[in-house]
Amino acid sequence: MQAKPRVLQAAINAIMPLIVYSWAKVSIGQMADLSVQFTFALLLDDSNDGRGAGMESFFQDLVEHLHRPQRNAHYGPFCSLSLFRSALDWSTCAHNHPQFLRRLNGLGQFVGASLFPGTQARERELMLQITSAMPHLEHFEIFVNDVGSVYQEFDRVDGQATLVRNYVRCGPQVSIKEGLDHIASDAIARSEILRRAFCDNKDMDPHVAARVEAFYQGYFTWHLSDPPYRLRELGDRGGDSAAARRFRDYLVAGAQAAVDAEHWAYPSIAVMAEA
Numbered sequence: 233m234q235a236k237p238r239v240l241q242a243a244i245n246a247i248m249p250l251i252v253y254s255w256a257k258v259s260i261g262q263m264a265d266l267s268v269q270f271t272f273a274l275l276l277d278d279s280n281d282g283r284g285a286g287m288e289s290f291f292q293d294l295v296e297h298l299h300r301p302q303r304n305a306h307y308g309p310f311c312s313l314s315l316f317r318s319a320l321d322w323s324t325c326a327h328n329h330p331q332f333l334r335r336l337n338g339l340g341q342f343v344g345a346s347l348f349p350g351t352q353a354r355e356r357e358l359m360l361q362i363t364s365a366m367p368h369l370e371h372f373e374i375f376v377n378d379v380g381s382v383y384q385e386f387d388r389v390d391g392q393a394t395l396v397r398n399y400v401r402c403g404p405q406v407s408i409k410e411g412l413d414h415i416a417s418d419a420i421a422r423s424e425i426l427r428r429a430f431c432d433n434k435d436m437d438p439h440v441a442a443r444v445e446a447f448y449q450g451y452f453t454w455h456l457s458d459p460p461y462r463l464r465e466l467g468d469r470g471g472d473s474a475a476a477r478r479f480r481d482y483l484v485a486g487a488q489a490a491v492d493a494e495h496w497a498y499p500s501i502a503v504m505a506e507a
Contacts, residue, residue, distance in 0.1 A: 399411035
């Protein structure tokens, strides 16, 4: 897989904060492995080259784990299998997707499984709670990302489908606003389920609850503070309504919690290229 240094650096700068925010409960080594995986995914998702010659070995490399062979060593057999299956589904599904295919290319199972490293015995002990968390995390990850991406992707000219636009295309006389409202309602519902079932549930194992809550908070922080989503621009254009003022308050909170990718991913690609 080939990418220009500036494109690769931009992808690293986008992914590193996501991992720091949302996988705050895992080790530094696991953060590094996950950063590589999601950087690969971002580069592929944003590619406009029609899967050119530089992508010829990507699928085989993904299957054989050549780019990060130690990644699955952090996990028990169930979570390791889920990581593999989700990556496999994501790399082979279509971009023009209704909700079923959207779940495949959202890496939702990968996200859910990657939050719970541990031995086989520990995985077996927490199996019920892990398998309860993963379906909710899968939907949460997708719908929050689609809501957060609407403004950024609205004026794209590359023709890539989005879930909002697919609702408009597939539904009978559905407007852009109605499609966005539908996805926003799903995102809110999934957020509330995660909060009630895991973060506020005293019967939940603290190990599972802490990781779900860290991802829940970190994923929102990433969308609020990551420049490519252009949410600060959206907030500036929101006028002086109560909703716009509240949204800007969230943006300020996200900026206060933000991290500098250069403090976590170094040396830079430019420095390594010059070495």
